[in-house]
Amino acid sequence: MALLNFQETKKLLQKYKIPLCQTEISKSKEQAIKIAEKIGYPLVLKIAPLKIVHKTKINGVKTEIKNEKELKKAWDDLSKLKETEGILIQKMLSGREVILGIKKDPQLGMVLMFGLGGIFVEVLKDISFRICPVSKKQAEKMVKEIKGYPVLVNIKQIIEIIVNLSKLAQKQKKIKEIDLNPVIVNEKKALVVDAKIVV
Amino acid sequence: MRNLERIFNPKSIAVLGAKSEPKSVGWGLMKNVLNGKTKRKIFAVNPNKKQVFGIKCLPGIKSINETIDLAIIAVPAPITLKVVKECCEKKIGGLIIISSGFAERGEKGQILQKKITKMVRQAKIPLIGPNVLGIIRPWINLNASFAPATPATGKIAVVSQSGALINSIIDKSLLENYGFSTLISYGNEADLELSDFLWWLKQDKETKVIAVYLEGLKNGKKFMKIAKEVVKSKPIIIIKAGRSKRGAAAVSTHTASLAGNYEIYSAAFKQIGIIQVETVEQLFDTAKSLAWQPKCKNNIGIITNGGGCGVLTADYCDELGIKLAKLNKATLKKLAKSKKMHFACSKRNPLDIIGDALSVRYKIGIEALLSQKDIYGLIVIQTLQIMTEVEKNAKIIGRAKKKWPKKPIICAFLGGKITKKGIEILEKNKIPNYPDLKRAVRAMKVLII
Numbered sequence: 001m002a003l004l005n006f007q008e009t010k011k012l013l014q015k016y017k018i019p020l021c022q023t024e025i026s027k028s029k030e031q032a033i034k035i036a037e038k039i040g041y042p043l044v045l046k047i048a049p050l051k052i053v054h055k056t057k058i059n060g061v062k063t064e065i066k067n068e069k070e071l072k073k074a075w076d077d078l079s080k081l082k083e084t085e086g087i088l089i090q091k092m093l094s095g096r097e098v099i100l101g102i103k104k105d106p107q108l109g110m111v112l113m114f115g116l117g118g119i120f121v122e123v124l125k126d127i128s129f130r131i132c133p134v135s136k137k138q139a140e141k142m143v144k145e146i147k148g149y150p151v152l153v154n155i156k157q158i159i160e161i162i163v164n165l166s167k168l169a170q171k172q173k174k175i176k177e178i179d180l181n182p183v184i185v186n187e188k189k190a191l192v193v194d195a196k197i198v199v
Numbered sequence: 200m201r202n203l204e205r206i207f208n209p210k211s212i213a214v215l216g217a218k219s220e221p222k223s224v225g226w227g228l229m230k231n232v233l234n235g236k237t238k239r240k241i242f243a244v245n246p247n248k249k250q251v252f253g254i255k256c257l258p259g260i261k262s263i264n265e266t267i268d269l270a271i272i273a274v275p276a277p278i279t280l281k282v283v284k285e286c287c288e289k290k291i292g293g294l295i296i297i298s299s300g301f302a303e304r305g306e307k308g309q310i311l312q313k314k315i316t317k318m319v320r321q322a323k324i325p326l327i328g329p330n331v332l333g334i335i336r337p338w339i340n341l342n343a344s345f346a347p348a349t350p351a352t353g354k355i356a357v358v359s360q361s362g363a364l365i366n367s368i369i370d371k372s373l374l375e376n377y378g379f380s381t382l383i384s385y386g387n388e389a390d391l392e393l394s395d396f397l398w399w400l401k402q403d404k405e406t407k408v409i410a411v412y413l414e415g416l417k418n419g420k421k422f423m424k425i426a427k428e429v430v431k432s433k434p435i436i437i438i439k440a441g442r443s444k445r446g447a448a449a450v451s452t453h454t455a456s457l458a459g460n461y462e463i464y465s466a467a468f469k470q471i472g473i474i475q476v477e478t479v480e481q482l483f484d485t486a487k488s489l490a491w492q493p494k495c496k497n498n499i500g501i502i503t504n505g506g507g508c509g510v511l512t513a514d515y516c517d518e519l520g521i522k523l524a525k526l527n528k529a530t531l532k533k534l535a536k537s538k539k540m541h542f543a544c545s546k547r548n549p550l551d552i553i554g555d556a557l558s559v560r561y562k563i564g565i566e567a568l569l570s571q572k573d574i575y576g577l578i579v580i581q582t583l584q585i586m587t588e589v590e591k592n593a594k595i596i597g598r599a600k601k602k603w604p605k606k607p608i609i610c611a612f613l614g615g616k617i618t619k620k621g622i623e624i625l626e627k628n629k630i631p632n633y634p635d636l637k638r639a640v641r642a643m644k645v646l647i648i
Contacts, residue, residue: 001451052451099454101452101453101454101457102454103452103454103455105419105458105460105463106419107415107416107418107419108416108419108420108423108463108464108467109419111458111463111466113454113457113458121457122453125457127457128466129458129463130466130469130470131423131463131466131467131470176455177452177455178452178454179452179453179454181452181453181454196452198451198452
């Protein structure tokens with residue numbers, strides 16, 4: 001099993017109109033500072049791993065970076081971690097965290113998952129599944145099916161991402177697993193903050 | 200799709216591996232197959248026997264001078280290949296391999312099974328099994344299995360990956376009032392698969408509802424396509440085994456770790472429109488309801504002679520999303536005008552006709568509610584009081600069913616020994632009764648469109 005790198009991941013999501021939160025990759029600290037100024041604080045810094053890891057488990061994510069000083073510190077810490085492609089710099093967003101994903105089943109093909117993110121997915125397993133292709137109508141049903149439905153906002157854009165992710169999975173046969181986790185949803189937008197695509 | 204008519208409606212059967220020693224599989228098969236001897240020709244094949252059950256035993260299938268529609272093989276696994284070859288040469292109409300010792304028993308068995316699959320497919324002979332109990336079709340007196348009994352006729356079809364479970368289902372059904380159109384134990388699916396059987400049952404006139412016991416699918420995509428077509432005309436209910444996550448492959452995403460086999464199957468069932476249940480009891484509770492009652496829109500009435508039971512039932516309805524109709528003025532007027540209702544009668548839905556209700560109150564209540572246009576179905580609850588007229592109540596419900604055939608009635612006659620006679624009357628009239636309120640509400644739930 002191999003992991004798609006950052007550029008490949010970004011390209012693939014763009015191709016299927018799955019909106020990614022503004023994210024740039026930096027290879028040096030100087031480059032990082034320039035990108036940070038362009039995007040604007042507060043920011044999130046995280047590693048772009050070359051192999052499959054749980055980023056948070058190896059302290060590969062730094063959130064709420066408010067200024068250049070904090071940025072430099074975070075960059076130094078993250079650059080110590082091995083087997084990375086570079087360090088990702090991302091606008092820090094607020095909103096509800098949801099998770100979307102794909103798993104290839106040997107019998108039924110691509111399976112799409114939707115659920116509330118964060119602790120909800122780990123502990124409460126408040127999730128729903130469908131076999132791809134997932135229609136707009138089925139997508140709406142799977143969103144409404146979870147217990148946390150009342151706390152969700154911007155259902156329309158979530159449904160759009162589900163349908164587009166289903167299209168991606170149907171077309172890209174080599175994909176084994178996908179995690180879009182989290183996707184941050186607020187009144188204005190629904191953006192993928194982290195994506196892991198396993199082929 | 201393949202023509203399975205000669206398997207499911209054979210004019211002649213040969214039992215290969217027929218025996219007369221009691222308690223052997225070959226004996227069980229002969230005993231059951233011979234029950235239909237007035238409907239079709241039966242041949243016994245076994246090179247080591249002269250006679251079985253008083254009929255001449257032939258050394259091989261090719262010794263039979265007539266056309267054979269269905270051959271049932273119950274010989275030891277190692278010699279099946281030879282026997283299957285002869286069946287293919289004989290150009291029989293279909294094959295059931297009862298014997299075990301194939302793909303379920305490691306690599307050697309797997310190789311043997313593959314050879315059989317290749318052989319029957321080349322000969323274009325449909326095969327059920329191996330490793331099965333057989334098939335039973337009570338309506339045409341066909342019991343091509345070694346099941347302990349033949350069940351009653353009915354509208355429920357059972358398709359099961361497990362053969363042993365079918366035996367217990369049959370035995371249980373003998374104490375119940377429901378029966379079966381077809382029972383199929385499909386085992387290893389060396390040739391015919393679950394979806395082939397669903398497709399065949401779709402056109403089977405005696406089948407109204409299909410109950411499935413499933414462990415795993417052989418061809419998921421084909422199953423989804425076919426099941427989607429079948430559910431348009433006949434409901435499918437599935438109990439899926441294998442919920443625990445043993446032996447799950449290593450995964451690297453949250454999605455993959457959360458999407459176990461059971462969750463994925465459940466998602467597929469939901470998308471297709473299959474009713475998934477968790478227990479065997481629910482499987483037949485649901486099947487009975489769908490086999491006997493019509494579907495209806497969501498707005499129902501409840502009549503009870505016990506206030507508490509009415510409240511519980513209303514709670515369950517709320518939980519499962521069943522709407523309770525508001526009794527309209529005309530209905531209330533009918534109840535009042537009858538002058539038979541207790542002064543404490545609830546005058547709303549659930550209609551509580553009070554514990555001392557005699558049959559007349561049930562009659563007035565049931566007729567008033569079913570006459571109301573926007574009450575599409577009815578749950579009738581009876582608790583057993585000293586004055587309760589059990590059988591009379593059951594007959595009243597039976598008559599109401601005839602008068603309003605498009606409105607489903609589900610009963611919860613709660614009790615035991617004294618209540619039993621009433622339940623028999625109800626179920627003879629195809630009105631399902633459940634000894635528990637939640638089971639009754641669930642049975643109503645599956646009828647709602």
